[in-house]
Amino acid sequence: MRSPAAITVRASWYAPERVILYFIGLTWWGVWAVFQSRGVDYRFLAVGALVPLGMDIAVGHWAFGHTLAAAAVVMIVVMVAQRSRLGQRRWLGIPIGMLAHLLLDGVWGDQAVFWWPALGADWGNHPLVPGVTLLVVRELIGLLACVAFYKQFGLSDTVARRTFLTTGMVSRRPTPRQGNPPKR
Numbered sequence: 752m753r754s755p756a757a758i759t760v761r762a763s764w765y766a767p768e769r770v771i772l773y774f775i776g777l778t779w780w781g782v783w784a785v786f787q788s789r790g791v792d793y794r795f796l797a798v799g800a801l802v803p804l805g806m807d808i809a810v811g812h813w814a815f816g817h818t819l820a821a822a823a824v825v826m827i828v829v830m831v832a833q834r835s836r837l838g839q840r841r842w843l844g845i846p847i848g849m850l851a852h853l854l855l856d857g858v859w860g861d862q863a864v865f866w867w868p869a870l871g872a873d874w875g876n877h878p879l880v881p882g883v884t885l886l887v888v889r890e891l892i893g894l895l896a897c898v899a900f901y902k903q904f905g906l907s908d909t910v911a912r913r914t915f916l917t918t919g920m921v922s923r924r925p926t927p928r929q930g931n932p933p934k935r
């Protein structure tokens with residue numbers, strides 16, 4: 752491995768597997784903003800949002816895990832393997848989380864990786880995590896997003912939290928005190 756970026760990443764305390772809140776927190780909010788759905792399993796989304804990182808961690812830079820093709824393959828496998836609607840909705844959280852990761856990473860900035868293999872088979876050498884400053888900023892944003900999610904969906908409540916942990920679902924219960932009028 753001659754890449755200085757890859758060496759820096761490996762040698763420092765901020766290992767790629769620690770960069771998680773940014774992807775989890777923003778994926779949760781993004782999916783909530785788009786679908787406003789209680790049927791989505793937020794646990795599967797969280798796992799899906801980390802799958803590209805997990806897939807490419809052995810390589811050390813953006814590779815197959817960061818391609819649109821990877822998310823598409825997983826989506827097809829889910830649709831074929833899961834017959835029940837409930838199972839599909841739950842497992843679709845994985846490819847949706849993967850797509851969210853690609854967005855949050857800005858992978859389209861590297862067209863060859865994003866559209867692989869359409870534009871050639873070269874992965875390039877884009878590091879899995881950004882420099883330390885951006886990384887810290889990202890994780891702080893992610894932390895805020897996770898805390899806001901926790902508050903918005905009343906996860907300090909034992910029942911709500913247990914439901915979330917066992918089913919991945921959040922309650923749509925309006926929380927007027929936080930200034931969010933219920934949707935009509």
Ligand SMILES: [Zn+2]
Pocket residue numbers: 803804817852856879
């Ligand atoms: Zn990534």
